[in-house]
Amino acid sequence: xxxxxxxxxxxxxxxxxxxxxxxxxxxxxxxxxxxxxxxxxxxxxxxxxxxxxxxxxxxxxxxxxxxxxxxxxxxxxxxxxxxxxxxxxxxxxxxxxxxxxxxxxxxxxxxxxxxxxxxxxxxxxxxxxxxxxxxxxxxxxxxxxxxxxxxxxxxxxxxxxxxxxxxxxxxxxxxxxxxxxxxxxxxxxxxxxxxxxxxxxxxxxxxxxxxxxxxxxxxxxxxxxxxxxxxxxxxxxxxxxxxxxxxxxx
Amino acid sequence: xxxxxxxxxxxxxxxxxxxxxxxxxxxxxxxxxxxxxxxxxxxxxxxxxxxxxxxxxxxxxxxxxxxxxxxxxxxxxxxxxxxxxxxxxxxxxxxxxxxxxxxxxxxxxxxxxxxxxxxxxxxxxxxxxxxxxxxxxxxxxxxxxxxxxxxxxxxxxxxxxxxxxxxxxxxxxxxxxxxxxxxxxxxxxxxxxxxxxxxxxxxxxxxxxxxxxxxxxxxxxxxxxxxxxxxxxxxxxxxxxxxxxxxxxxxxxxxxxxxxxxxxxxxxxxxxxxxxxxxxxxxxxxxxxxxxxxxxxxxxxxxxxx
Numbered sequence: 378x379x380x381x382x383x384x385x386x387x388x389x390x391x392x393x394x395x396x397x398x399x400x401x402x403x404x405x406x407x408x409x410x411x412x413x414x415x416x417x418x419x420x421x422x423x424x425x426x427x428x429x430x431x432x433x434x435x436x437x438x439x440x441x442x443x444x445x446x447x448x449x450x451x452x453x454x455x456x457x458x459x460x461x462x463x464x465x466x467x468x469x470x471x472x473x474x475x476x477x478x479x480x481x482x483x484x485x486x487x488x489x490x491x492x493x494x495x496x497x498x499x500x501x502x503x504x505x506x507x508x509x510x511x512x513x514x515x516x517x518x519x520x521x522x523x524x525x526x527x528x529x530x531x532x533x534x535x536x537x538x539x540x541x542x543x544x545x546x547x548x549x550x551x552x553x554x555x556x557x558x559x560x561x562x563x564x565x566x567x568x569x570x571x572x573x574x575x576x577x578x579x580x581x582x583x584x585x586x587x588x589x590x591x592x593x594x595x596x597x598x599x600x601x602x603x604x605x606x607x608x609x610x611x612x613x614x615x616x617x618x619x620x621x622x623x624x625x626x627x
Numbered sequence: 628x629x630x631x632x633x634x635x636x637x638x639x640x641x642x643x644x645x646x647x648x649x650x651x652x653x654x655x656x657x658x659x660x661x662x663x664x665x666x667x668x669x670x671x672x673x674x675x676x677x678x679x680x681x682x683x684x685x686x687x688x689x690x691x692x693x694x695x696x697x698x699x700x701x702x703x704x705x706x707x708x709x710x711x712x713x714x715x716x717x718x719x720x721x722x723x724x725x726x727x728x729x730x731x732x733x734x735x736x737x738x739x740x741x742x743x744x745x746x747x748x749x750x751x752x753x754x755x756x757x758x759x760x761x762x763x764x765x766x767x768x769x770x771x772x773x774x775x776x777x778x779x780x781x782x783x784x785x786x787x788x789x790x791x792x793x794x795x796x797x798x799x800x801x802x803x804x805x806x807x808x809x810x811x812x813x814x815x816x817x818x819x820x821x822x823x824x825x826x827x828x829x830x831x832x833x834x835x836x837x838x839x840x841x842x843x844x845x846x847x848x849x850x851x852x853x854x855x856x857x858x859x860x861x862x863x864x865x866x867x868x869x870x871x872x873x874x875x876x877x878x879x880x881x882x883x884x885x886x887x888x889x890x891x892x893x894x895x896x897x898x899x900x901x902x903x904x905x906x907x908x909x910x911x912x913x914x915x916x917x918x919x920x921x922x923x924x925x926x927x928x929x930x931x932x933x
Binding site: 386391 | 707729
């Protein structure tokens with residue numbers, strides 16, 4: 378707990394929160410612009426379309442943010458050569474764990490703010506009825522999970538490579554992959570495809586009426602496996618990253 | 628009463644690929660000592676210290692700290708009473724000196740008052756609110772020492788602590804290190820590639836060369852090796868040797884010279900008279916002094932840098 382508290386203390390003045398919320402701000406501005414003056418049929422399916430849009434938006438933007446977050450948390454240690462001091466006071470494993478938990482808390486907080494804002498926006502725009510609590514909660518949990526899996530992958534890279542260009546390039550490459558995946562599939566077993574696999578709402582675009590119909594997704598067995606894969610990635614990236622970090626020499 | 632060794636290594640070895648950086652090292656650091664760990668650059672000093680601190684895994688051998696064999700389970704517990712500064716100081720550049728120390732003070736679980744005390748000792752009180760990224764190299768080095776001193780551990784391991792310091796800073800650092808055993812009861816291991824530095828700080832010395840400990844004893848004992856000798860050059864060394872042996876004097880040879888221990892002037896005068904009487908030509912009578920540098924070089928190899 379002490380080590381975790383210190384992780385937050387260490388990122389003082391590093392503008393980690395600001396970086397994360399800057400991305401949210403972009404999403405919020407986009408939301409204000411895209412959802413403004415909704416038509417009546419849009420109000421009817423507003424809560425569904427909101428979940429769908431957030432999944433798409435996060436699929437594009439968040440993988441990069443996860444690499445930035447992991448890099449910001451890890452590079453303070455590389456810059457100041459601090460591992461060789463910290464590892465005389467705490468085990469490498471507990472230092473790794475504290476960093477991972479710190480990042481997870483930031484991610485959970487970031488998406489809580491995101492959901493809170495967009496739900497408020499939905500009410501403000503007059504969406505019909507209320508958001509389906511079960512789906513919104515599940516969506517929140519899956520969103521956190523899919524992005525934590527990505528964050529843990531990036532954290533492992535950022536902790537191991539002093540040159541942060543390596544994890545950042547990997548993150549950008551992954552983001553590109555995630556973006557391309559969205560054109561061809563509804564799910565993916567790749568860690569960058571988590572936001573897509575975990576989307577609970579899908580849409581059908583009618584070319585003649587130019588209206589999108591939103592519906593809750595019925596998961597096929599392959600799509601369910603892709604969601605399960607998110608949790609397997611979380612375990613694999615955390616355990617793998619921790620083992621490699623613990624076995625390296627400071 | 629026997630003095631406990633705070634550090635003991637037994638057969639400590641570290642190999643990277645086919646390169647053996649540290650080879651069967653038997654290091655013994657007595658309690659209350661300032662142990663100078665001396666060796667040329669690349670001799671294996673930092674690797675040894677890293678192994679003692681658990682930052683590098685020994686390929687073979689064992690380490691005992693405070694009388695207890697170190698293993699993965701008890702390493703952190705044993706190191707709780709240890710402070711260290713390895714290679715370069717560790718710091719968070721975006722935090723102030725005080726904030727940096729707060730992190731380590733929390734991890735060490737020592738009183739907050741220690742921060743003020745160590746900042747006073749290293750004379751960084753005025754810069755405590757300044758971001759460490761804006762510190763000079765010397766200030767960072769002093770902050771590193773302050774961090775190592777937090778909690779006033781029983782053992783302090785300092786790897787080349789005077790790196791980056793100006794002459795006044797070096798002098799200050801030396802004085803501080805020398806005072807630690809008497810003022811705070813801290814045993815210090817200080818590594819350096821500079822003999823003069825160790826000569827001024829340490830009371831025990833270990834000399835490492837190509838990963839092997841080639842000398843370990845008190846500095847006083849090392850100084851006793853720095854003996855004075857008389858060198859003679861004559862045209863009949865064999866006759867002179869038998870003459871000296873008859874008087875019970877040991878003779879060594881070096882190039883064209885005969886080396887005898889430092890003896891009284893009267894005997895030298897007597898010897899010279901004898902040689903002239905026996906028609907032996909005496910070309911040179913010289914006083915030779917083997918300096919600490921000579922001893923160090925003969926132990927570490929002349930090809931190594933100082």
